[in-house]
Amino acid sequence: MPLELIPYHKMSVLIIEDLAEMRSSMKSMLGNIGVQHTESVNNGEDALKKLRNNDYDLVFSDYELGRGKDGQQILEEVRFNNLVKPSSVFIMVTAAQTVDMVMGALEFAPDGYIAKPVTLELLKTRLVRIIRTKDIYKEINLALDDDNTEAALNACNRLAMEKPKFALPAYRIKGKILIEQERFEEAKDIYETVLGIKRVAWAILGMAKVHFYFKEYEQAQNLLESLAKTKAKYVEAQDWLAKSLEEQGKYKAAQKVLVEAVAQSPKSIRRQQALGRVAEKNGDIDVMWKSCRKAVALGKNSCFKSPDVFIGLAKSLQPKIKGGSMRDKKLSTVEALNLIESARMDFDLDTIASLKCSLVEAETLMNSGKEEEGKLAYRAADTIISSSKNLSLDDKIDIFNTKLQFETEEIAMEYGKQVLNEIASNKRLQVKYYKTIELFLHNRPADRLKLVKERGEELLLREDVEDALEMYLRASSFKDADEDIFLGALKSIIGRFKKGRPDRQLTQKCDALFKELETLSESDPRHPILEQLKFQWEEITGDE
Structure with missing residues (x-):
């Protein structure tokens, strides 16, 4: 024109x-x-x-x-x-x-x-x-102006027929309209047609979205991973890959994808929010703190501003409040309480969000040494707990964590057992649950070590070497770590290598663990286990 x-x-x-x-x-x-x-x-x-x-x-x-x-x-x-x-x-x-x-x-x-x-x-x-x-695309857009979906779809078809040069862009718009209208089967037909002609990135992404909405998360993942291998920086594809991984319970993989996406486009508040949420599920407090802090800053003038990141940032400050320097403790306490107040003042909180605020407030006050004020805040939270429905299992583990601080151990553990029964075979939630108890037993090293050994053996019996490895490696840094912990860590590393997942850093760790166990007496009933592990390690490493 x-x-x-x-x-x-x-x-x-x-x-x-x-x-x-x-x-x-x-x-x-x-x-x-x-x-x-x-x-x-x-x-x-x-x-x-x-x-x-x-x-x-x-x-x-x-x-x-x-x-x-x-x-x-x-x-x-x-x-x-x-x-x-x-x-x-x-x-x-x-x-x-x-x-x-x-x-x-x-x-x-x-x-x-x-x-x-x-x-x-x-x-x-x-x-x-x-x-x-x-x-x-005037005809298409004018139809969309009038909310006339069918006219817009027909205009897409006419453009593709009358101007073949613009067929692919027309199909791209049509696919987007169909997905927005939740007409996923028709969208699938469009993307299959386009991909039959040419493997273009937007059609791969569109087909992955269709699989996602059909709850075919693994198929969506495979398509999105193939797209991630291309040179094109398709950040939206990384968002959908993270969503697909999260729906499958692959939270660590989802976090890795989101970290890469945030590095490419750090000003997306919703991506920072997603990273904070997934990092919390993984127990990665450092990444949770960074992403929630960024999301709070970005959300200052955004329509996507959310109370969840205010609460999440307050939660991520707890390690500093509990174990930081006097200066960190003071500053982090003030910041956490201000964040909780902002969440209450700036948003119309539902029951679950109100409960989360009260739980974090109670934890903040207790961790900062204000025990009586913490108890008052906990009692306020407890009244909400009794009337709350549709609590997620993550929420219930958070409640369990707070009960361990404010209730008798017997009452708290009784609630914890109920939550564990509900968790059933969910591996991620099991890890979060046992980490909660492990942290609670921080000042009772003998009980903490007993918990780690029992849980570690249970994981190894199930051949869940990844979670066993994470637990044993963490425990191997304890001051009271003993031969059982070192043997458990060796079993986990060797089990991981046997599953075809070698790692150079773990090779060095394995050598260090064998060195720790050099003094294990031949008369020790665990010595044959050590010798068997040495033999398995030599088979894996060969002549190296």
């Missing part, structure tokens, strides 16, 4: 820019190309008010807007709440070209970018290109 045919005089335009000079300059340049209806705002909140109450054909948003929401956060909310019509054009204007900015904004699909300084010639050239591209 040539410049003279673009009906700028009929377009309504919104300029979002904090600098008055730049707003004036943009308005002047737009007037020069024929725009007659222009409005402008200098901050994100006013921009969103305008977008909620008016329809604009063109939106120009600066990326950096000083205080308040930035351009990415405006775009997030625009897409999330459908504040801009599909046929409208949203353009990001920015002087910044950092990876964080580009990757973050790209995920919410602006129609284009214009780099500062903006000149009249640059504005003309970029607008023609962006509007001409958008015009190809």
Whole structure:
């Protein structure tokens, strides 16, 4: 569409820019190309008010807007709440070209970018290109403006038939519409057709989503892993891979994927929230702390702001409150209590979130030495517990952890046994449960060691070498670690190698453990076990 045919005089335009000079300059340049209806705002909140109450054909948003929401956060909310019509054009204007900015904004699909300084010639050239591209899909977008799904799907088909050059983009839009409408079988047909012609990344991702919604998580995982091996940085695919792994209970693998995705695009608040959630499930307090802290900062002006990350960040501060330096203890206590207060004040909490707040508050007060205040907070939480339904097993283990601090051991362990029965064969929750008891027994080393030995032997009998290894390696650093712990660690490492999962660091650890056991007497009934392990290790390592 040539410049003279673009009906700028009929377009309504919104300029979002904090600098008055730049707003004036943009308005002047737009007037020069024929725009007659222009409005402008200098901050994100006013921009969103305008977008909620008016329809604009063109939106120009600066990326950096000083205080308040930035351009990415405006775009997030625009897409999330459908504040801009599909046929409208949203353009990001920015002087910044950092990876964080580009990757973050790209995920919410602006129609284009214009780099500062903006000149009249640059504005003309970029607008023609962006509007001409958008015009190809005009019929589809106008149907979507009217919420006419069938008309939009038919328009996709016509575009593919009449302009074969744009068939793949048309099918991409059609697949997206079908998934949004939960018409997964039809979406599957589209993606199968496209993949039969060409293995394009978006079709692989679309097919993986279909498998995910059909609860075929392993098939989704396989497709997404194949996509991850390509050179394309498809961050959305990593999100869906993490979701697929999480649904299968593969939380450590899900965390690894999310860590990589966050490194590529750290400004995505929802990705940071997901990483914090998965890290908590893995008991990785350091990663949980980092991701929750980042999510709280990113959420300050975001529509995706969530109380869960405030509560999660307060939970992740507990090790510092309990065992940190005096300075760390004081600062972390104040921060945790402020986070809990913010969660209560800034959000309309449901029963479960209120319970979580009270549990973390009680734990914070107890860990900081304020025992009586902690007991009061626990009693408030206990009244919520008795009336709470639909508690997750993670929630129940958290309750168990708090009961160990505030109830008698007999009462707490009785509740814990009930939770363990509900956990059944869920390995991740079993690990979390036993870690909770292990931490509780920190000041009773003999009982803690007994627990580790019994649990370790149980895991080895089930050939669950990964969880056994994690437990024994942790226990081998205890001051009172003995020969049974070292033998258990050796059994776990050798079992892991036998399953075809070698590791250089574990090789070094294995050698160190054999060295620890050099003094084991030949008369010791465990000595034959040690000799058998040495023989198995020599078979694995050969002549090395």
